[in-house]
Amino acid sequence: MSATLMFGLSLLALQIVLVVFAPLIAPHSPVDADPMNILKPPSWHYWFGTDVSGMDILSRVIYATRINLLISVTAVVIAFVVGVPIGLLTGFYKNLLSTLVMRIFDFIQSFPVFVLGMALVSVMGQEIWNVAIVLAVLFIPMFARLIRAEVLSLRDRPFISAARCSGATNVAIMFRHILPNAMTPAIVQVSISIGMAILLTAGLSFVGAGVRMPTPEWGLMVANGAQQMILGVWWAALFPGLAIIISVLTFAILGDAVKRLAEPTSRGEQ
Template sequence: MPSDAPIRSSFLRPALVIGLFLLALQLIAIIFAPWIAPFSPIEANPIDSLQTPNAIHWLGTDELGMDIFSRIVFATRVNLLIGFAAVAISLAIGVPIGVLVGYYRGFTGALVMRFFDFIQSFPVFVLGMALVAVLGQEIWSVVIVLCMLFVPMFSRIVRAEVLSLRERPFIAAARCSGAGDFAIMFRHILPNAMTPVIVQISVSIGMAILLTAGLSFIGAGVRLPAPEWGLMVSSGAQQMILGVWWVALFPGLAIVFSVLSFALLSDEAKRLLDTSRPGVRR
């Protein structure tokens, strides 16, 4: 029986501790935002426009007089909602497609993969602007854009695993025991194909947060006055040359720490899964 000492030691790794700490801060901001934020995140107050960080407005105010700290706290809800929703929907769609096209090889599977190639050939920001023009500048428009990027990615990951697993001896044994295709795909193959998917989930959430900020930065994402990190960076970027650095800096740091937390957790999840899962489960 393998020792669980490597698994226990993985929980003491600095990268995991930092990742969990940053994630915990985001979850606290999501749950307790109304109590943490001292001001409304959407109410403008022109009298307080462009105040530097001070005792009242801890991170200063933007050109509309909105408190930056309050907007960053509430923006955590928006950015993580988009990230989690996009990844969850992409998982629900992409994983079954990946299993099916990997198990049933042939013309249909090749056609699906070529369709994914066609979708992924569009630059994400061009696709975002096109969908915003059709669907409107709403949160769910951003989610749809991200799903169109992530569904092919999850499908390809699962398909690659299924192509390898379907030829293993334990699959032949399952067929000999009378198991049908559905049972083989979703009871025997899929559980063994989920390790890279689990790792990719954390990476994709961080990527979704970064892409959401990028779409909002170019005007194809969330619209004012909704609090969103990329939108805040966009509104402050034009003023940095005038010395108004705080409007864009602090939301930019929020993006950095959020993406960093999921990148660290993804790396540690891969280490943990590789340690605790030395072989394929039958």
């Protein structure tokens, strides 16, 4: 196991610990404002300082790990579960319905992802689960296209023809022979997409289209802290910004590691 993969797994383990044990680790409430301790710099009592409302930034960063990972992982899981079967069916059956589905995906992907996400969240409402659903809608075409491309390259292979000759049904061919051989790109994409979802979640909250105060969320914290940076209050935006960087880096490293393990040539080199 490479040092890079170990580093990525260590960062992931840290985030899982924060998600599971947030109530035990956080020194203060993440949502209780204290007007007497507004914009306090980092100290022994407030390790990351306080924000404009007097809320403890460390506690909010810890709890925000739950929110950001919950939204991102939920969105990617939904996109994977929905997108993979759609990609399998549209790749295996070449008919009018498959063409129509792909044209719908073309329409969705023709919009800038961030702009479309803002529009959908504004329509559905700024709730945690609504943000997750919106991100899932944005990612479904990605997974569907990955699987469809693999299915199109596999459906005419000799081993598929042999399966037909042996009497296998279309359902058996799709799920027993094609899908297991087409899953690798989608599995690799899961980790990368989680990192993308974290950035999109933070970006939507940063512009006011994501979750609302006082919910602890990294992008929302950066947005609130950025307004104070001109006054020299650097800590309010710095620490949640670093949390975003670390979390996205974690899934980028893991995605690259999974890709290397999935490629036979890479396994041979290792």
